[in-house]
Amino acid sequence: MSSKSPTEQYTYVRNCKQTTFCSGIPLVDLSKPDAKSLIVNACEEFGFFKVINHGVPMEAISMLESEAMNFFSMPIIEKQKAGPANPFGYGNKSIGRGGDVGWVEFLLLKTNQEHNSPTLSSAFGQNRENFRSVLNEYMCGVRKMACEILDLMAEGLNIQPKNVFSKLLMDKESDSIFRVNHYPACPKKNHNDDENMIGFGEHTDPQIISLLRSNNTSGLQISLRDGSWISVPPDHSSFFINVGDSLQVMTNGRFRSVRHRVVANGSKSRLSMIYFVGPPLSEKIAPLPSLMKGNESLYKEFTWFEYKNSIYGSRLADNRLGHFERIAAS
Template identity: 45%
Template structure:
């Protein structure tokens, strides 16, 4: 395995920018325009008034902390391999070719059958991390992701506003849920610099800072946690399907020296055999040709897991 050590952030350039927060309760056409603008400029934004009930979020976060409180020997029993992705529990590595850092995670396939199977084995309290808790959260964030993707299509002027959502609400969707747990660790270290290969990511974290995004090489922007918001970032596939109009944002984690941080990410992905290509409406006078050749998610996924974390994958598929 090729690994990279965590980096100290003491000498790096950290800047403060007011990242977009979009109120989904506002007028729909306005919201669609704001989402498109944020996706073009940052590849990232927060959404509030998302209508996901607080008890669904609280139950999921409680389930995650309950799991990570288990003895290491018990958590380690939940590691397994699936299609080049290590599902279940992992510690101090991100993927097979990723950074080494102080993080432990629980990665779940988004399918109902996988969630049902694993949910019966990973809680100290059988009433906590049960199928209903995880599946309720998965259903809620998938619905929110579909709403956001439809707003993106509307804002882009694509007549078929379900063109992106059909990928992630497909019965064979390859979507994932991931818990990341970062224990307190002095001094602050940064690791995991990458972009997400999927279509869209919805992220929720406890009120502890640690996420940073990069708009250009060497310039990092902290994302302050907002208990009312979900963070949304554009993935590689969405950059391809918008013909480069949207930006797949690079991001990383920074450890906190005093408090543990836990985040829960939903990665919306298509079926493995889905063909990824920009629709005709994305070919414009500003972008008169397709920037990327057509490929399947299986092809891109294979390329993703054959490279070291942080390497540029999307350029492999440029025309």
């Protein structure tokens, strides 16, 4: 991979106008009895919410963030030993195979640690086992939180059994992944510039849910149902939860996957860590019968493997579920 500077290597997008922070992001306290109803309401209205009292130790969060920043602070030639991302490993600027680029570098890993050994060995050397240990502690905490949230979703929807979602995560064949994104500080073109550089273009996540934690730097934006964009105030001690395409299908459109994007910060770097809850590759994705109540399915049944294949070369902003929607007869 080239060691040229970002502006020499790619043409970047500066088309993202400033937005205002939104104080109305749904907040769910996982320790309170009303958590399940608040989660359902948030998934229906926003496809997005923030959780507190999540149970993930702050020490584990801080340690992994520190290790990640140490990695991204290394010379490019050292980081490239963990790449190129295909799809796992280290990537820089290029996002996926659809031609999208952003002001971002990342490390994409399996949540099954056995699969990460070659990547970690190449990039972390003698520090490999320390990074593996810190990563494992963090992912164990996030996995437990994810199961709790998924079970609360099922309870809030009055679905039995309540592990209908979480069992997909706990399956030994679960296709969950873990991603660390680093957005270097990106100064504006001039003092009066009211546009921001795109760090990660608008998209929905294809999995069931995504659990995001970032440092105290702004940049994340979500799209509301009317198509307007709002900026999410950063909160380094909480987690943000995204509804993904697969959950949208399983709830027959009752929950909607949220379109989101990241804009580069002009003065500070941003680090985000995302745990994507994916089902086994052979899992059939279709609306749950208990949620249909006599309604027709809005989607054709597909396996997670089929969906991953269909979106592999797509652009980030594409409506990737469109190929699987049932078109009503005219």
